[in-house]
Amino acid sequence: MSDAMHPAIAGAQPSQRAEKRPEAPLFEGAYQDRFEKILTRYPDKRAALLPVLHLAQEVRGWVSPQTIRRVGELLDLTPAYVRSVASFYTMFNLRPVGKYLIQVCVGIGCDLCRAEEVAEKFLELTRTRIGETSEDGKYTVIEVECLGACAFPTVVQVNDKVYENVKAEEVEGLLKELD
Amino acid sequence: MDNDRKLINVTIDGIEVSVPEGKTILEAAERLGIVIPRYCYHPALSAPAQCRMCLVEVEGAPKPLPSCVQQVQDGMVVSTDCAEARKARRGVIEFLLLNHPLDCPICDAAGQCMLQDYAHETGQLRRRAVEPTVVLGRDHVTSEIVYFADRCILCTRCVRFMEEIAEEPVLQVIQRGHKGYIDTMTDELFEHPFSMNIVDVCPVGALVNEDFLFKARSWDLDQTASICPGCSQGCNVLLGTKEQRVVRLKPRPNPEVNSHWMCDYGRREVVRWGAGIRAEVPMVRESDRLVAIDWSRALDALVEALSEASGGAKAIVSPGASNESLFTLRSLMERVGFEGGYFHVTTGSEQVLKGFPKLALREDRAANARGAELLGFERVDYVYGALLGHRGVVFVLEEALDGAPEDFGEGVELFIYIGSHLSPAAGKADIVLPCPIWAEMEGTFTNFEDRVQRFNQALRPPGLARPIWLSFSVALARLGAGEPFTSVAAAFGALAEELGVYSGLSYERIGLNGATTAAAGSAAAARR
Numbered sequence: 001m002s003d004a005m006h007p008a009i010a011g012a013q014p015s016q017r018a019e020k021r022p023e024a025p026l027f028e029g030a031y032q033d034r035f036e037k038i039l040t041r042y043p044d045k046r047a048a049l050l051p052v053l054h055l056a057q058e059v060r061g062w063v064s065p066q067t068i069r070r071v072g073e074l075l076d077l078t079p080a081y082v083r084s085v086a087s088f089y090t091m092f093n094l095r096p097v098g099k100y101l102i103q104v105c106v107g108i109g110c111d112l113c114r115a116e117e118v119a120e121k122f123l124e125l126t127r128t129r130i131g132e133t134s135e136d137g138k139y140t141v142i143e144v145e146c147l148g149a150c151a152f153p154t155v156v157q158v159n160d161k162v163y164e165n166v167k168a169e170e171v172e173g174l175l176k177e178l179d
Numbered sequence: 180m181d182n183d184r185k186l187i188n189v190t191i192d193g194i195e196v197s198v199p200e201g202k203t204i205l206e207a208a209e210r211l212g213i214v215i216p217r218y219c220y221h222p223a224l225s226a227p228a229q230c231r232m233c234l235v236e237v238e239g240a241p242k243p244l245p246s247c248v249q250q251v252q253d254g255m256v257v258s259t260d261c262a263e264a265r266k267a268r269r270g271v272i273e274f275l276l277l278n279h280p281l282d283c284p285i286c287d288a289a290g291q292c293m294l295q296d297y298a299h300e301t302g303q304l305r306r307r308a309v310e311p312t313v314v315l316g317r318d319h320v321t322s323e324i325v326y327f328a329d330r331c332i333l334c335t336r337c338v339r340f341m342e343e344i345a346e347e348p349v350l351q352v353i354q355r356g357h358k359g360y361i362d363t364m365t366d367e368l369f370e371h372p373f374s375m376n377i378v379d380v381c382p383v384g385a386l387v388n389e390d391f392l393f394k395a396r397s398w399d400l401d402q403t404a405s406i407c408p409g410c411s412q413g414c415n416v417l418l419g420t421k422e423q424r425v426v427r428l429k430p431r432p433n434p435e436v437n438s439h440w441m442c443d444y445g446r447r448e449v450v451r452w453g454a455g456i457r458a459e460v461p462m463v464r465e466s467d468r469l470v471a472i473d474w475s476r477a478l479d480a481l482v483e484a485l486s487e488a489s490g491g492a493k494a495i496v497s498p499g500a501s502n503e504s505l506f507t508l509r510s511l512m513e514r515v516g517f518e519g520g521y522f523h524v525t526t527g528s529e530q531v532l533k534g535f536p537k538l539a540l541r542e543d544r545a546a547n548a549r550g551a552e553l554l555g556f557e558r559v560d561y562v563y564g565a566l567l568g569h570r571g572v573v574f575v576l577e578e579a580l581d582g583a584p585e586d587f588g589e590g591v592e593l594f595i596y597i598g599s600h601l602s603p604a605a606g607k608a609d610i611v612l613p614c615p616i617w618a619e620m621e622g623t624f625t626n627f628e629d630r631v632q633r634f635n636q637a638l639r640p641p642g643l644a645r646p647i648w649l650s651f652s653v654a655l656a657r658l659g660a661g662e663p664f665t666s667v668a669a670a671f672g673a674l675a676e677e678l679g680v681y682s683g684l685s686y687e688r689i690g691l692n693g694a695t696t697a698a699a700g701s702a703a704a705a706r707r
Binding site for chain 1: 353363
């Protein structure tokens with residue numbers, strides 16, 4: 001079964017920048033040092049899986065099947081197990097995402113303040129559908145549950161930057177600001 | 180060992196019971212015949228207590244407890260069927276059915292589905308949810324097993340079977356919550372010689388065997404306790420039969436032999452054994468051709484030919500023939516002088532089930548090679564070589580004679596062929612007697628470790644085919660060797676009396692679970 005059936009599973013962690021080298025080696029140079037440091041923090045390799053997946057996503061931009069296999073090799077885990085963990089959490093991108101990963105909060109607070117309209121505006125202007133990447137490879141728009149800034153609806157996070165009080169009519173300006 | 184543990188008293192549904200310390204409430208209840216509903220719990224797997232179906236009320240506990248992991252404590256008072264436990268179960272069922280497609284009419288598991296059973300039991304007939312259901316679809320997990328994600332309740336029994344028993348953790352839960360499903364690494368099929376056990380452990384219709392898909396409804400099958408004849412392990416099985424055909428084999432739990440498991444090879448191979456052109460009537464040679472006759476005259480001809488025979492007898496037998504068949508054949512051969520019996524065993528590579536290493540698909544792909552050996556038959560690579568130059572009587576028992584030399588059976592005094600199928604080489608026989616295949620008769624096999632196990636008759640033999648022990652004991656009686664056996668139990672009794680290794684065993688004692696010979700029993704005791 002393919003992961004592509006669930007648009008909602010694309011996601012990003014705050015430190016993530018979406019434009020990455022998907023073929024970059026795991027791990028090299030400074031990343032190798034960070035990987036080894038992560039291992040020292042845990043009693044066994046298995047426990048290091050989540051931070052190592054985050055690191056791999058930071059390097060490659062998304063968690064591809066190849067990444068899953070490589071991480072499994074590094075931590076002595078089966079690929080199926082790594083996939084199971086990576087797919088459980090929403091912040092791992094199991095598909096490639098655009099240069100700008102736009103996460104629109106549809107949690108209850110934002111939803112009451114018309115988050116739906118904001119999300120639709122983003123989709124309209126980027127000419128994509130939820131979870132899909134625009135043809136120019138620039139935008140991926142997804143809906144997420146609660147970004148933890150409920151006092152400022154609607155909340156939108158683009159890569160690692162959070163925008164508060166976004167209204168549908170402000171979306172166009174926000175997109176221009178990105179470029 | 181149970182005996183060494185302290186016994187403690189608990190009350191379950193008002194009945195007091197003493198169980199060894201360390202047992203769970205679910206196991207204790209089973210001793211009273213109370214079956215607490217369960218999904219994720221399986222007696223041979225670890226219990227993750229995640230399905231929440233087995234919740235019971237325990238006096239003094241602040242909330243219902245999962246009985247599959249909660250160990251009994253002295254003086255515990257448990258209620259498995261009170262209003263609170265029922266309410267908890269109904270809640271679980273409602274959640275499990277939220278996204279269930281309710282496709283029982285086309286589901287292979289219908290009639291043997293624990294979701295059906297418990298949904299029926301909790302009695303909630305109407306769906307309260309108004310949201311549309313999530314549809315996930317289906318996929319192969321092996322080339323023969325299909326996974327229906329929408330029917331899956333994520334009990335993870337299959338995941339734990341692969342991890343704990345097969346020791347190849349290829350299956351995992353992917354995603355979570357209502358999007359969760361079972362899968363291997365992306366787009367991969369897995370292969371394992373014991374893979375079909377995941378279909379057996381699946382409590383619902385999520386994992387189904389493609390070979391059985393849409394072939395039969397489970398309630399249309401007749402179930403017969405039998406032994407898998409695929410190899411010398413002798414897995415205890417239930418034969419599912421329908422309209423005179425073996426449709427499937429399912430493992431029948433036996434902790435001494437196969438636990439709850441069996442291999443894929445057995446399931447795949449032996450269901451086909453009844454196919455092909457069957458021998459249906461006794462035939463006797465008249466000048467240059469075989470003529471069909473009735474049993475009475477066929478046995479007359481056999482007895483007459485044997486009384487006139489001057490040379491001794493040699494035999495080629497199948498290592499899949501039952502002990503009783505081989506025993507009566509041997510007795511009959513002894514009337515004219517037993518000069519040797521031979522068999523050839525087809526072999527393959529041994530595949531051990533790592534998490535239960537007592538069980539393996541054995542090298543010997545025949546059920547009763549050991550039994551034949553104990554009866555004095557000799558294992559050889561080339562059976563026809565052993566008969567070269569023999570001019571006396573030749574018996575062939577249930578052996579297809581594939582690869583027999585062109586002139587096999589020529590130049591001998593008497594050639595008697597007993598088989599379930601007609602073989603071209605049997606065309607030269609003087610007497611052909613039809614016999615049933617294993618599924619069409621009862622009897623015993625002796626497995627690789629000298630364990631004697633009974634298999635029962637599931638199908639009617641075709642035409643006039645008759646078990647060999649029966650027809651040969653009649654022939655023996657006519658030759659003056661006492662009364663014919665009236666039952667297979669009597670045949671085994673005579674065998675046990677004559678052959679020291681089986682002393683102390685009787686057909687009744689073997690029962691449904693089998694018994695080891697005295698020698699094997701004491702060897703096992705010495706190992707312990």
